[in-house]
Amino acid sequence: MDTLASLNAAQKLRHAGVPLTVPRLEIARVLLTEPVHLAADQVLALVRERSPETSRATVYNTLRLFREKNLVRELIVDPERVVYDSNTDPHYHLYDVDTGQLTDVSADELRVVGMPQLPGHVELDQVDVIIRVRGKRS
Amino acid sequence: MDTLASLNAAQKLRHAGVPLTVPRLEIARVLLTEPVHLAADQVLALVRERSPETSRATVYNTLRLFREKNLVRELIVDPERVVYDSNTDPHYHLYDVDTGQLTDVSADELRVVGMPQLPGHVELDQVDVIIRVRGKRS
DNA sequence: TTCCATGCAAAGGGTTTGCACTCTC
């Protein structure tokens, strides 16, 4: 239900300590009410369906803010564009390089074994696993 | 030794079925004589040290060609630029998001367990693992 | 001569920046 979904989005923003504004709520509604993989331009287009005056800069600013607050995760799978993933739990990805389709792979299903020891001056940020597939060439 | 290194590069090109040209040899010398991680612009700069007339377009064309011939591997770790890796054996990467430093992690050391079954219409291209680290925030 | 490769410059596309305006506390 739309109202409930919007509520959840607002709650997530508050919980993350993000001051509420109209554009942020609209972006959160698009991005944070269900698990999605969206590029910035797709977010902009979806937000503009309801708030046509929303600016590109605001979307980019907000996406950066959401990332800093760990509300979304950036996926670097394609040099063309960054994809924002609203699932911030540890998980991995299957990426079809032909279609651009991204699919989650749960961390239960797939594990990374034998993590190397890290240099002393750094700490782990995150582990990305991208299983790249393509249409069969037969 | 430079002559030998260049020879190896030329041999790799021949073995891959890539017709030899001066720019290709220069690029191969930079990229294929030892394991490196280089962005296109770095390749261009290094090549121009010896062949200042080399064009950007030729470098990009050649990098694409080398990738198609599996002489190099593209690493998508940073939305800013694509990195070319002259190590085409299966292996993974440690990436310092603060410094941009890339380090190889061998496939002996680290394993990906529990590969999901792929949809019938696709085939595996490659598996990327990027361990993202950052400087410790004391 | 035909085709491929190269160089140069300009275009393209995603992202960021500068700046003025508005709103809020």
Place this chain on the structure above:
DNA sequence: GAGAGTGCAAACCCTTTGCATGGAA
């Protein structure tokens, strides 16, 4: 009224493209 957030447009940067020239088979 100070600071944050927004919108608009232009700037930016990496990469690709168009096109004319030059060489190799």
